[in-house]
Amino acid sequence: MFKRGLLAVLTLLALLLLVLVVRALVLPAPALSSRVLPSLPEQDRDAQVERLAQAIRFPTLADRPEAFDAFHAFLAEAFPFTHETLSLRPFGHSLLYHWDSGHDCAPTLLLAHQDVVPVSAMAEWQHPPFDGVVDERFIWGRGTLDDKVSVMAILEAVEAMLAEGRQPACDVWLAFGHDEETGGAQGAARMAAWLQEQGVRFELVLDEGGMVLPGATLGIQQPVALIGIAEKGYISVTLEAHGEPGHSSRPPAQTAIGDLAVAIARLQANPRPAGLSLPTRYMLETVAPEQAFARRLVFANLWLFEPLVVRQLAGNPETHALIRTTMAPTMLSGGVKDNVLPATASAVINFRLAPGETQESLLNWVERHLPEGVSVSIKEGFFAEPSRISPANSDAFERVASLAQALPGDPLPAPFLMIAGSDARHYQALSENVLRFLPVSLQQQDIARFHGPNERLARNQYPDMVRFYLGLLSSGSAQ
Ligand SMILES: [Zn+2]
Incomplete structure (x- = not known):
């Protein structure tokens, strides 16, 4: 009797082991259509880096409204084709651009914020935070990661397409908030409400969020491109x-x-x-x-x-x-x-x-x-429940993931829960697919540069950011 019982238990254990091993063996590798980043003329790169450095020199802090006005004048001058072709609707200091493709298909919305957080630990900065210093390897200053850099890289991509006389497949909207760091009530919230009034629905909303990070934390050799599907x-x-x-x-x-x-x-x-x-x-x-x-x-x-x-x-x-x-x-x-x-x-x-x-x-x-x-x-002030979770198997996710995968270092794109907040949550009602990814590659210790001293971006990464957004603008559901 005892023997038979033991046999049954052993058989069950063997079966369990078999199930576990089979499940591990049949795991499908992620099947992404591999995409390469669009090329960018070599001679444009230094000019782009210089424009980013100039953008950093505007101290777009919550208590410096005049810096936003000056920044806007700079943008109009730096991106003439963009300001000639796209329509622009300001919401306070926030900017909502619309690029009409002439096609009737679901548009894309790209988000980034112009404001930066105040500077602390001034003595620790190797270069002053608003000088826009560019040295051999880095562009230094507030906003080089979080995330004025995206405002600039997105506009560079739009400008590059317009310079070649190209159009996006479907409409593109750009929403650049001015108060993300203080909750987004005057910027993102108002732009999102206006878009909702207009009845605009997006195939994809993309904001900052995850990044390319070493895979070691997750036990893999390859870097991971973490794409936030919720916050x-x-x-x-x-x-x-x-x-x-x-x-x-x-x-x-x-x-x-x-x-x-x-x-x-x-x-x-x-x-x-x-x-x-x-x-x-x-x-x-x-x-x-x-x-x-x-x-x-x-x-x-x-x-x-x-x-x-x-x-x-x-x-x-x-x-x-x-x-x-x-x-x-x-x-x-x-x-x-x-x-x-x-x-x-x-x-x-x-x-x-x-x-x-x-x-x-x-x-x-x-x-x-x-x-x-x-x-x-x-406590009064900023308050938010957890965001909705966007699907990780949508065409929109694959559109971002396949471009993330094309970034240097061969990163593996993976869905991810963003632990910080972003303007993206204000746009939840406007799209099934609200994703959060900043196309930069960092080491784990660089994370402290967000809101910390010595915020900087490697020079060679900036053109790849522009190429990432260029790839995104050139793709879409209309083809
Ligand atoms: Zn940010």
Whole structure:
């Protein structure tokens, strides 16, 4: 009897192993129509780099409106064909261009933002952030990555096509916001609302987001071109604790500051549940065929190994944010004097919501963990639930992916969950396919240059960016 039972168990195990191995072996490699980037005349490249450097010299910061006006005058001068042919509708300092193709097919919308974040740690900058210094290898300054560089590269591509007398297959719209870094309410939100009023529906909306990064984090040799198909949400809450004011020589068991500390510690000790959201699952499945066999076996059988994979991603600071709603206590205040009991103490916690999380589910969880006397409220300002997830098997995705694959280094395009926010979320209602990809190739440590000191772009990458957008403008669903 015992023997027969053992035999049954062994047979089942053998079958399971067989299923796992077969699934790993039959993994299809991604079949992309390989595309090459359009060529760009060699002599144009230095002029393009110089125009980008000039663009960097306009300090397009939220509190410098005059810099935007000057930047716009510069654009009109730098891209004469574009400003002659495309119609331009300003929304405050945001710019919405329309390139009429004369064809009746679903248009493409390219997004980028003109504004840049303020400069911190000035002493650490090797070159001043708004000087637009170009040396042997790099173009330096605010906006060379995030993402005035795209405003310029897109306009270079449009201008290059017009100079050759070429038209896009379907209409192209360009929306360059001026307040992305502060939430996009005056720029992207208004442009998106206007487009919706006009009834425009896009085949593809492309914004900044993922990039080409080393594949090592995902266990592969080849670089990966991460194409965002969704972005996490953003909510900040204020926790407030109240206490009896009085003299600190006769303190209660816990002051308002102690209560607040308990609240934060409890939330951190009970993180939101971890799991593989659809974009992360797609990403792992896409890189699976390139993995060594053991990992391939795991990624091809996420139905069984998800908990193992989640634990691994959670343990790595570079991937931790992909698998759950994260919390970061970012501000703290309370107390006025060392010997006075604080009447109130408060903290701000910034949450980034994973797909599936809602404002309601998050607040319920916060409230469940608060000790008595501590309350929670949503902090005013920027707020967004997680974005909709765009399909990763659409023609629009393939259009971006096949061009990303043609970038230097032979990157493998993979869908991805963007953990930061972008203007793209304002355009969700206008297209099934809202994708987030910046055609630059960076090392992991370069990520700190976004919003950090020494933002820069390698000179040789800029012409490839222009070629990427040129490829995008030359493609479309009309052929
Ligand atoms: Zn940006």
